[in-house]
Amino acid sequence: MWMSWESAxxxxxxxxxxxxxxxxxxxxxxxxxxxKDSTTGPDLWGIMFQxxxxxxxxxxxxxSFQSPDGSLSIRRLGDAFVEDSQLGCVDEQAVTTGNRxxxxxxxxxxxxRELQGISQRWEKLLFTTGGxxxxxxxxxxxxxxxxxxxxxxxxTTADLPVDLKLTLGYSNTPIVIPRINPDDGFCTxxxxxxxxxxxxxxxxxxxxxxxxxxxxxxxxxxxxxAALWSYFLYxxxxxxxxxxxxxxxxxxxxxx
Numbered sequence: 089m090w091m092s093w094e095s096a097x098x099x100x101x102x103x104x105x106x107x108x109x110x111x112x113x114x115x116x117x118x119x120x121x122x123x124k125d126s127t128t129g130p131d132l133w134g135i136m137f138q139x140x141x142x143x144x145x146x147x148x149x150x151x152s153f154q155s156p157d158g159s160l161s162i163r164r165l166g167d168a169f170v171e172d173s174q175l176g177c178v179d180e181q182a183v184t185t186g187n188r189x190x191x192x193x194x195x196x197x198x199x200x201r202e203l204q205g206i207s208q209r210w211e212k213l214l215f216t217t218g219g220x221x222x223x224x225x226x227x228x229x230x231x232x233x234x235x236x237x238x239x240x241x242x243x244t245t246a247d248l249p250v251d252l253k254l255t256l257g258y259s260n261t262p263i264v265i266p267r268i269n270p271d272d273g274f275c276t277x278x279x280x281x282x283x284x285x286x287x288x289x290x291x292x293x294x295x296x297x298x299x300x301x302x303x304x305x306x307x308x309x310x311x312x313x314a315a316l317w318s319y320f321l322y323x324x325x326x327x328x329x330x331x332x333x334x335x336x337x338x339x340x341x342x343x344x
Contacts, residue, residue, distance in 0.1 A: 089128060093119075133170065140213045141165075149177035149202050165206070169277055175210060177202045196232045196248045203228065204252050207265075215257050227266045227274065228252050229283050242270040242284055279330040287334045297326055 093113060100107045113119035122129045146165055154161045166175040179199050207228070211221040230250065232243045245267055253262035273280040273289020280290040301323050305315055 089132075093122070136217060137168065140210070140217065143213055144206070144209060146177075146206055146209075149180060149206070151176040152178050172277060173210070174276075175203070175206050177206055192232050192234055192243060193248060196230055196243065197250055199230060199232070200250045200252055204254070207252070208254050211254055211256065221254070221256065223254065223256060223263055223265065227268050229268050229270060229272075231270060231283060244269050279333050281333065285335070287336060287340075290330065290334055291336070291340060294327065294330070297323075 095112075097110050097112050099110055111119075122132065144165060150163045150165050152161065152163050165177075166173060168174070177199065179195050179202070181198070214221050230243065230248060232248060233240045234243050234247060235241075250267075252265045252267065254265055255262055268274060270284040271282050271286050271288075273282045273286065280293050281287060282289065305318065308315070310318065
């Protein structure tokens with residue numbers, strides 16, 4: 089497979105045809121990774137991902153989830169779908185020790201240091217295997233609880249201002265990674281959900297799609313049959329994809 093990749097000559101195809109200029113891998117300028125939509129891409133990434141996950145070597149600080157009745161429990165380092173990865177950790181000291189004379193600030197700073205170490209290791213593993221962490225698309229959040237008038241609420245960035253910094257590639261300069269609040273919706277595989285379970289951002293996104301489609305179809309010259317097919321083939325899939333992961337009420341499904 090590698091010999092085929094080394095011998096391959098690549099063309100760039102545009103809407104106006106193929107460019108005359110070509111490119112290929114060489115010892116001076118090696119091409120790391122396969123081209124987009126390559127049929128061998130999933131297999132090679134599967135092998136590479138297993139090596140990355142194996143060398144993370146994180147066990148004690150894995151994320152822990154437990155059902156309310158305690159019958160089910162899950163521990164894992166994170167989730168990944170191709171290159172879209174999420175890492176996390178828990179504060180084992182606070183969990184196993186119970187009531188501690190520590191402040192939320194102390195726990196939050198310790199968690200941030202733990203997550204920074206895990207994230208930096210992931211970045212270095214990607215870099216040394218020919219990949220890269222895209223810091224422009226990266227963000228992080230901190231889930232710590234604070235009691236206000238007897239009610240537990242997730243801390244915001246204003247409540248607990250801490251920074252997470254990572255170096256990138258050969259550089260030794262730390263870069264501050266953007267942090268979001270628990271109620272900020274973020275897009276994961278096309279679905280907008282906040283860490284606290286809020287679906288407000290998803291509602292706004294779906295409403296934007298609905299209004300955009302309504303305006304486009306109303307002002308179009310499509311026949312009734314073509315408009316119906318656009319509804320089934322374009323509009324409904326955008327909702328059917330994300331709807332099962334959301335907790336929308338019947339009232340929220342109606343536009344206002």
